[in-house]
Amino acid sequence: MTGRFSWFNATSVALGFAFLYIPILILIIFSFNESKLVTVWGGFSTKWYGELLQNEAYLNAAWVTLRIAFVTATVATALGTIAAMMLVRSGRFRGRTLFTGMVYAPLVMPEVITGLSLLLLFISIGMDRGMLTITLAHITFCMCFASVVISSRLVTFDSSLEEAAEDLGASPLDAFLSVTLPNILPAIAAAWLLTFTLSLDDFVIASFTSGPGATTLPMKIYSSVRLGVTPEVNALSTILIGLVATGVIVASLIGKRAERITEAT
Template sequence: MRRGMSIFNVTSLTLGFAFLYLPIVLLVVYSFNDSRLVTVWGGFSTRWYTALLSNQQLLDAAWVTLRVALVTATVATVLGTLAALALTRMGRFRGRTLFAGMVYAPLVMPEVITGLSLLLLFVAIGLERGFWTVTLAHITFTLCFVAVVVQSRLVSFDRSLEEAAMDLGATPLKTFLTVTLPIISPAVAAGFMLAFTLSLDDLVIANFTSGPGATTLPMRIYSQVRLGVTPEINAVCTLFIVAVTALVLAVSLVTKRETLAREAAARAM
């Protein structure tokens, strides 16, 4: 805008971001509180973090969550990228409307419905609930997020590059691997990250589809949170936030560098 930023805009941004971040900051601050009473500041301490290391239940849950999220993100990235390719590169195929509907619906579907319906499916086909049922459920809803992220990249890129490669005799597979995939790779990486964090974060769907021996970290946190606010949970949550934030920032830096490099290359051509 010509006049630069108005006072109104600066104020709304400041208040908006304060609202978004203040609760998280308070949670982190109170995780270093020496007092067991979360509301009274008893001095700085890291004892809740040391206590975590001996909480075997929590560590087990964290390990389960990490494995579920890794398998989920890997499979969902492959399936989601294929779904995005089908939606953008295949024109009108039979059953496209149904397919598009199934890809977009889970984005807004209330989690209780997804969770309950998958649980009933697993029971109906006699699949025992545990690690794999949670993972299957997570792949199903996260692949749709991957598809949307990759699709938005696919619609905005220059198809003449693909056509040129094909005209020069590259097979469709080779064209995909050497032209399409490098161009969409930041979006694929972002989709992987999104699937990973959505899986890490999910409570409701896991609550329905998990079984004994596959308690995830959010399920464990939830069962303790219901009993009230404690500094240990603040500490777990802080570690969780730090890990996810670091991951997101790292990926956004990497993809940004790639974008810059690509733009520089495009300009040089």
């Protein structure tokens, strides 16, 4: 659409972004509140950050969550890449409809159903619940997100380039590694980041599939929030928001630079 940016448009943007960002800003401001009450300003202080860093339950949960997210993102992106190749390049094969269904359904499936069904699976095969079961559950729904992200890039990539490489004597694997992979690399990086965040963020599926000894950060946050609003949770939220914002901004800057380099060459 061509731009005719009116006053109505400007107001929509301003109100929309105010709605999206004011709650987050308030959360961040009150993490620096001296008072224990989250809604009454009692002066500036960073004491909740200090208390947070001494709270071992939070630190342990953060470590568990990071390890799960790292393994999940890596495996889910690898499987998602294969699934995307299958969706985009395989043409018609037996069970294609079922496969497409299984890739798209988890994107919208209510988490309570995914969580319950995976838990019953782990119980019925007698698997001890803990970090491993959470990771398996996360890989399952994350790989679907990864394959959707990667296949949207793969669709726009001209497969005749790969055929040309094969005609010139490259093995199919070589052609994939030296022609296709570099081209879909931005999508693969985006998929890794997305699945890492999804795993980091998940509460419902993790709480179904975890067992004693494996408490993730969202589970810990949830149990403190149930007991009431606490400044510690605000401090933790601010740290997480800061990390994510930095990550996303750095990733988009890298993306922009890569774009400029490809345009220049």
